[in-house]
Amino acid sequence: MDRFLFLTFDGLSRGAVYAAFALALVLIWRATRIVNFAQGAMAVATAYVGYSVADATGSYWLGFAVAVLAGLLLGAGVERVVMRFVDHSSPLNGVVVALGLVLIIQGVLGMIYGNEFRPAEAPFSRDAFNIGGVALLSRYDVFVFAAVGAVVVLLTLLFTRTPTGLRMRAAAFAPDVSRLLGVPVGGMLTLGWALAAAVGSLAGMLVIPTELGLHPTAMDVLFISAFTAAVLGGLDSPIGAVIGGLIVGLVLSYISGYLGATVAPMAVLALLVVVLLGRPDGLFARSKARTA
Amino acid sequence: MATDSSAPSTADSLSAADRGLTLHHITVRFGGLLALDDVSLRVPPGRTVGIIGPNGAGKTTLFNVICGFVVPQSGTIALDGRPFRPRPHQLTGRGIARTLQGVGQFNGMTVLENVLVGARSRKAEEEAWAALERCGVAEHAAALPASLPYAKRKRVELARALAAKPRILMLDEPAGGLDADEIRWLATLIQEADCTVLLVEHHMDLVMSVCDEILVLDFGKPIALGPPAEIRTDPKVAEAYLGAAA
Numbered sequence: 001m002d003r004f005l006f007l008t009f010d011g012l013s014r015g016a017v018y019a020a021f022a023l024a025l026v027l028i029w030r031a032t033r034i035v036n037f038a039q040g041a042m043a044v045a046t047a048y049v050g051y052s053v054a055d056a057t058g059s060y061w062l063g064f065a066v067a068v069l070a071g072l073l074l075g076a077g078v079e080r081v082v083m084r085f086v087d088h089s090s091p092l093n094g095v096v097v098a099l100g101l102v103l104i105i106q107g108v109l110g111m112i113y114g115n116e117f118r119p120a121e122a123p124f125s126r127d128a129f130n131i132g133g134v135a136l137l138s139r140y141d142v143f144v145f146a147a148v149g150a151v152v153v154l155l156t157l158l159f160t161r162t163p164t165g166l167r168m169r170a171a172a173f174a175p176d177v178s179r180l181l182g183v184p185v186g187g188m189l190t191l192g193w194a195l196a197a198a199v200g201s202l203a204g205m206l207v208i209p210t211e212l213g214l215h216p217t218a219m220d221v222l223f224i225s226a227f228t229a230a231v232l233g234g235l236d237s238p239i240g241a242v243i244g245g246l247i248v249g250l251v252l253s254y255i256s257g258y259l260g261a262t263v264a265p266m267a268v269l270a271l272l273v274v275v276l277l278g279r280p281d282g283l284f285a286r287s288k289a290r291t292a
Numbered sequence: 293m294a295t296d297s298s299a300p301s302t303a304d305s306l307s308a309a310d311r312g313l314t315l316h317h318i319t320v321r322f323g324g325l326l327a328l329d330d331v332s333l334r335v336p337p338g339r340t341v342g343i344i345g346p347n348g349a350g351k352t353t354l355f356n357v358i359c360g361f362v363v364p365q366s367g368t369i370a371l372d373g374r375p376f377r378p379r380p381h382q383l384t385g386r387g388i389a390r391t392l393q394g395v396g397q398f399n400g401m402t403v404l405e406n407v408l409v410g411a412r413s414r415k416a417e418e419e420a421w422a423a424l425e426r427c428g429v430a431e432h433a434a435a436l437p438a439s440l441p442y443a444k445r446k447r448v449e450l451a452r453a454l455a456a457k458p459r460i461l462m463l464d465e466p467a468g469g470l471d472a473d474e475i476r477w478l479a480t481l482i483q484e485a486d487c488t489v490l491l492v493e494h495h496m497d498l499v500m501s502v503c504d505e506i507l508v509l510d511f512g513k514p515i516a517l518g519p520p521a522e523i524r525t526d527p528k529v530a531e532a533y534l535g536a537a538a
Contacts, residue, residue, distance in 0.1 A: 163408075163416065166401075170409045173398040179380035180359060180390050181410045181452070 002134045007257040008250065009128075013141040014210075015249020016148040021203040021226035022233065022241035023155070027196035029235045031172040031189055032083065034094035035227070038101035040219030042078065042197055043204030045105050046070040048113055050205055051120055051214060060123045067201050075197025079190045109216040117218075122209035144206050151199055152242055158195075159238075168192055221265060225252065228272040234282025243284065310373030312336040312488060313388075313460055318357055318367035320350075320512070327353045328364065329513040337459070340482060340489040342499040342520075345509035346532065351492040352393065354509070355464055358490075359383055359390055384412055387459035391449045391466060397437040403448050404433040410452035423455035424448075427481070443474045450481065460488045467495040500524065508532070 021039070028036045036042075050067025054060045082101065087093050124139035131137075159165035170178040171188035178185050207222055208214060229248040233240025248271065255267045275282070313335040320328040328350045335341050343351045356362040358369060360378030368375045371386055383390065389410065398406050407420040424430040427447040429440075437445050446466065453461055463482070467475050475498055482489055482502045493499050499506060500520040508516040508523060510532040516523055523529055 166405055166409055169401060169405075170398050173400055174396060176361070176380070177392065177396040177398070178409070180383060180392075180396075181456070182381055182384035182412065183409065184381050 003257065006128070006135055007253045009136045009141065010257075011250035011253025012246060013137070013144050013249070014207075014253060015229075015246035016144050017203050017207045017245075018222070018226045018229045018248050019242040019245025020148045020151055020199055020206070021222060022230035022245045023152070023238055024196040024200040024203065025226060025230045026233075026235055026238050026241040027155075027192055027199070029230070030238075031168070031192040032094065033088070033091060034083065034086075034098065035235070036196070037095060037098040037223070038078070038105065039197070039200045039226075040204075040223035041102045041105035041109075041216070042074055043071070043200040044208075044214070044216060044219050045109060046074060046197075046201040047120070047204040047208050047218075048109060048214060050201075051118070060121070064123070064205055067205050068198050071198035071201025072194045075200075076190050076194040078197070079193035083193070084186070084189070106216040113214070113216070115216060117212045118214040120208045120213045126210070140209070147202060147206060151202060155195070155199075155238070164191070221268075224265075224272070225249075225268050228268055228275065231272065231280075231282055232275050234284045237282060237284040240282055240284030244282070307373075310370075312339075312372070313358070313490075314370040314373075315354075315358070316368045316370070318354070318364045318369070320353055320357060320362055320364045327512050328357070328509075329511075331367075331507075331509070331512070331514050333507055333514075333517070335460070335488055335490060337488055339504045340485075340491060340502055342491045342493060342503035342506040343509065344493065344496075344499055344506060344523075348511070349509040350512040351509060352464060353512075355390065355462055355490070355492060358388070358462065384410070384456045384458070387457075388462065389453040389456040389458035389460075390462035391453050391464055393465045393468065397445060397449060397452075399436060399438045401436075402433065403429060403435050403437055403440070406437060406448060407452045407455045411455040412457065416455075419457065420451075420455050423451040426454060427451040428477075442469050443471070446470060446474075450478075458487055460490065461485060462490045462492075464492045465494065466491070467493055467498050 024039055025036060028034060046067045049070045050063040052063070053066040054063025057063070078101065082097060083094065086097050122140050124143050126138045126140045128135040128138045159169055167178065167183045168188045168191060170181070171183050171185045172192070175185045203226070204219055208218055211218060225248055226245065229244035230241050231244070232247060233242070233244030248268070251271060252264050252267060256264045315331060315333045318328050318331045331350070331354060333341070343354060345351055353362055357364050358378060360380045360383065369378060370376065376386070398409065404420060404424070407423055408416055411417070411419045413419060421430060424433055427450050429444055429447045429451060432440055432444060432448070437448055440448070446469070450466065466478055470478065475495060479498055479502050482491065491499065491503060503520055505518065506520055506523045507514060508529050515528045515532055516526045518526070
């Protein structure tokens with residue numbers, strides 16, 4: 001039972017990171033109908049920037065803030081300089097361009113920082129503290145929950161309580177109608193990419209200290225898990241992304257704990273296949289009512 | 293109301309002739325198809341102007357030119373004597389709001405949120421509720437548009453346009469799919485509108501009852517312009533359009 005509780009909390013902590021990353025994928029999918037396969041590489045790039053600043057200044061928190069800010073700028077830049085000019089007549093075009101970005105970003109990171117794993121320290125202890133004699137959560141897990149929870153709350157407030165959020169949603173649902181209502185659709189898309197990339201950067205900063213460290217491909221496996229989470233929840237559903245992330249985190253934690261960590265990567269792919277075959281629109285997909 | 297042959301004034305002090313929306317010699321070609329052929333129109337403030345014609349006459353294309361969705365090969369558009377290049381996202385800033393054929397709504401957003409997107413001022417929520425009340429759909433504010441009957445969804449779209457408090461309201465086939473009661477309600481709304489109305493519509497009774505002036509297009513070419521009584525008896529119109537229905 002102790003083991004089960006530990007794996008549950010560990011899975012939820014990991015799932016919270018998947019949820020944040022899946023949320024970033026959903027934000028861009030809703031706005032542009034593109035699965036941003038470059039999200040992981042972009043997050044690693046900003047993590048390198050963040051840890052470089054942290055190394056140079058000795059302040060993890062400054063590095064953390066710079067990484068998220070770099071995510072905002074990188075996301076806006078990718079939309080304005082690259083994605084805006086992609087021919088959207090075929091969904092494949094955006095996917096191919098995103099995959100090209102992955103190769104470019106990982107290649108550039110390898111040239112600048114090398115292809116060895118670099119240590120990335122966590123700001124809090126990862127040793128679980130005991131509650132009632134059972135090891136449940138570490139301080140770092142609590143930090144992860146708080147950070148992802150804050151992001152979910154802030155995004156929810158943005159999209160439901162502010163005119164900007166309302167216009168971002170409108171621009172995603174029906175761009176031409178939105179333009180007629182005075183919504184600067186291009187600006188909203190840029191903002192959406194910026195926010196998504198910033199959330200991806202946050203997820204990267206949260207997960208990299210729990211893995212082997214910084215590496216140009218450090219987010220590749222996480223991307224697959226987060227993509228599975230987004231598909232499981234429904235690519236159109238932000239709440240689905242969060243719940244999907246938690247479910248994937250739990251499933252992987254139980255599988256790693258009871259069957260061995262080496263089975264986990266295959267389990268993610270198996271889960272993705274099951275979801276795509278059984279419920280390709282996801283658990284929380286809306287009915288076909290998204291076009292204007 | 294008359295076809296306008298003079299260039300628009302850019303003087304700051306507006307003469308009566310400059311006020312309102314003016315289209316000068318608009319021509320649009322889609323490849324080899326002449327969609328609009330030298331169309332000019334002046335719409336003074338407060339008037340209701342209908343644009344009619346058979347299918348494919350160029351009515352919606354003319355609306356799309358005014359909104360900036362279609363760029364004409366030649367011709368200019370002026371508001372209060374000042375020429376401007378229309379861009380869709382700047383339309384509401386110029387005081388122009390448009391509804392679309394069918395219902396162009398954000399189906400994942402509530403009725404109130406749909407209307408809030410159209411509201412412009414700091415009192416956006418107040419204006420949105422006022423527009424919903426005026427269109428009789430305030431009770432559905434929390435519903436998703438897709439859950440409403442078609443006529444209610446048309447009303448939501450009207451409310452969204454009215455929430456922008458437009459100087460010029462462009463209605464693209466607002467009576468399409470509505471029953472007689474709804475069309476009577478729509479006629480009252482147009483007659484009581486405190487703004488200029490541009491109306492593209494196939495429902496002749498509605499057009500004849502609410503419009504001050506009517507422009508008739510046929511294959512993109514203006515063939516008549518005048519008050520409803522004149523249009524009703526114009527032989528060119530009868531031949532091109534009304535004759536087929538008579």
